[in-house]
Amino acid sequence: xxxxxxxxxxxxxxxxxxxxxxxxxxxxxxxxxxxxxxxxxxxxxxxxxxxxxxxxxxxxxxxxxxxxxxxxxxxxxxxxxxxxxxxxxxxxxxxxxxxxxxxxxxxxxxxxxxxxxxxxxxxxxxxxxxxxxxxxxxxxxxxxxxxxxxxxxxxxxxxxxxxxxxxx
Amino acid sequence: xxxxxxxxxxxxxxxxxxxxxxxxxxxxxxxxxxxxxxxxxxxxxxxxxxxxxxxxxxxxxxxxxxxxxxxxxxxxxxxxxxxxxxxxxxxxxxxxxxxxxxxxxxxxxxxxxxxxxxxxxxxxxxxxxxxxxxxxxxxxxxxxxxxxxxxxxxxxxxxxxxxxxxxxxxxxxxxxxxxxxxxxxxxxxxxxxxxxxxxxxxxxxxxxxxxxxxxxxxxxxxxxxxxxxxxxxxxxxxxxxxxxxxxxxxxxxxxxxxxxxxxxxxxxxxxxxxxxxxxxxxxxxxxxxxxxxxxxxxxxxxxxxxxxxxxxxxxxxxxxxxxxxxxxxxxxxxxxxxxxxxxxxxxxxxxxxxxxxxxxxxxxxxxxxxxxxx
Numbered sequence: 001x002x003x004x005x006x007x008x009x010x011x012x013x014x015x016x017x018x019x020x021x022x023x024x025x026x027x028x029x030x031x032x033x034x035x036x037x038x039x040x041x042x043x044x045x046x047x048x049x050x051x052x053x054x055x056x057x058x059x060x061x062x063x064x065x066x067x068x069x070x071x072x073x074x075x076x077x078x079x080x081x082x083x084x085x086x087x088x089x090x091x092x093x094x095x096x097x098x099x100x101x102x103x104x105x106x107x108x109x110x111x112x113x114x115x116x117x118x119x120x121x122x123x124x125x126x127x128x129x130x131x132x133x134x135x136x137x138x139x140x141x142x143x144x145x146x147x148x149x150x151x152x153x154x155x156x157x158x159x160x161x162x163x164x165x166x167x168x
Numbered sequence: 169x170x171x172x173x174x175x176x177x178x179x180x181x182x183x184x185x186x187x188x189x190x191x192x193x194x195x196x197x198x199x200x201x202x203x204x205x206x207x208x209x210x211x212x213x214x215x216x217x218x219x220x221x222x223x224x225x226x227x228x229x230x231x232x233x234x235x236x237x238x239x240x241x242x243x244x245x246x247x248x249x250x251x252x253x254x255x256x257x258x259x260x261x262x263x264x265x266x267x268x269x270x271x272x273x274x275x276x277x278x279x280x281x282x283x284x285x286x287x288x289x290x291x292x293x294x295x296x297x298x299x300x301x302x303x304x305x306x307x308x309x310x311x312x313x314x315x316x317x318x319x320x321x322x323x324x325x326x327x328x329x330x331x332x333x334x335x336x337x338x339x340x341x342x343x344x345x346x347x348x349x350x351x352x353x354x355x356x357x358x359x360x361x362x363x364x365x366x367x368x369x370x371x372x373x374x375x376x377x378x379x380x381x382x383x384x385x386x387x388x389x390x391x392x393x394x395x396x397x398x399x400x401x402x403x404x405x406x407x408x409x410x411x412x413x414x415x416x417x418x419x420x421x422x423x424x425x426x427x428x429x430x431x432x433x434x435x436x437x438x439x440x441x442x443x444x445x446x447x448x449x450x451x452x453x454x455x456x457x458x459x460x461x462x463x464x465x466x467x468x469x470x471x472x473x474x475x476x477x478x479x480x481x482x483x484x485x486x487x488x489x490x491x492x493x494x495x496x497x498x499x500x501x502x503x504x505x506x507x508x509x510x511x512x513x514x515x516x517x518x519x520x521x522x523x524x525x526x527x528x529x530x531x532x533x534x535x536x537x538x539x540x541x542x
Contacts, residue, residue, distance in 0.1 A: 044399075
């Protein structure tokens, strides 16, 4: 409750132009935003761009933001949708031929088995796993955020967890 | 599961956080906070505005005003036809009819049914592409030579007075051919690449492969330098400053100025993700940035300084070219069917209407380049 009040105060402060309040919001929400984008895209550069662009979108929409709504879920919803879009777009581009000539990514992950197992899932399945277990959305909230029927969310969660269980 | 997802270590995350905070801080500094009235006052204002709007729209004079607003799209007092360009040089334009050369006196010549084109280094020839053909053309439309290749696109010509090369992309990959149409070779297999010849270094082709900016001498095929261009998401365009020292990579929300010698990137953050195009001025001191509804100028020495707005229009803008002397910019305004010429100091605007009709096109003609004072 106290955290919610603090966050509303920070949003209000940022709306009035307070850099320190914006920085507090950024510090609170950057780690999960970046991590969620990374776990969906599996591309650190894209994750940085997606998280950055989502925060920029938040700044642009700050004056219209309804302070009664929690800031984090709103931001994370943007992040995950952009990450899914990016992953779908990349699938359309043939990058297979480039793999040999690509430079080392600017950011790399050392995630072990979970990361590897997650990589084997489709981006849509990764997204619901990340939203449910990292961002702590309820299945109903995931359905709303991704514009999916709730049954689809539940089945993706189930199938995703089963696949992860098999891999791990 | 939550613990496992949170325990995945992402090396370099803190650098990404620092970079992002820098971008956000700059964007936030440019934002003008809005004073929000109290809730009760907001409701009262909303009710009053809705009532006034309904009354205005329902009344005959109100309807007339709305109609007038809808119709006023485009620069007023635009010329009905292109009588002349405001600066020296010639335009290269692609319309549904094909590729056109527009001379300084406004005369136009259709070179042929090509899809895209670009100028030779000194503007004496044009290289044009259609589905399965690359062609070198004289300015009167005479064909010097052609090369049949599948899915030709993105031809770019560079070189010296005596020796030139044309880079282009086909289904097999990135290719290069000599200016006389001989010695056609594959440089790299097919992939998502943006290309631009590096000025000042003959035959060095800049290639943006995702996040890597690669420079390759096309004669020796040796890659002479590699640099990072940052994360590759949504790259729109890639070009060089005229001195060849800085590469400009355009994203919808920012410009990246890549110095390949130092392998550094300067980011110019823009307030919203609506950038359509950007181009260095011929002297490299400014970058013109075309956003969805405005044209702004960024000082390359002070990229964080306030951007000078040169022009704003009520509809989506597209197409951007500097005049060869750097005094004028040309921007397309499809909904108004106008070309808008804007002086780079923002002090004069000239517009031309009926652009599509003049270039026999159903869609709005695409500006391919403004080249080379005689």
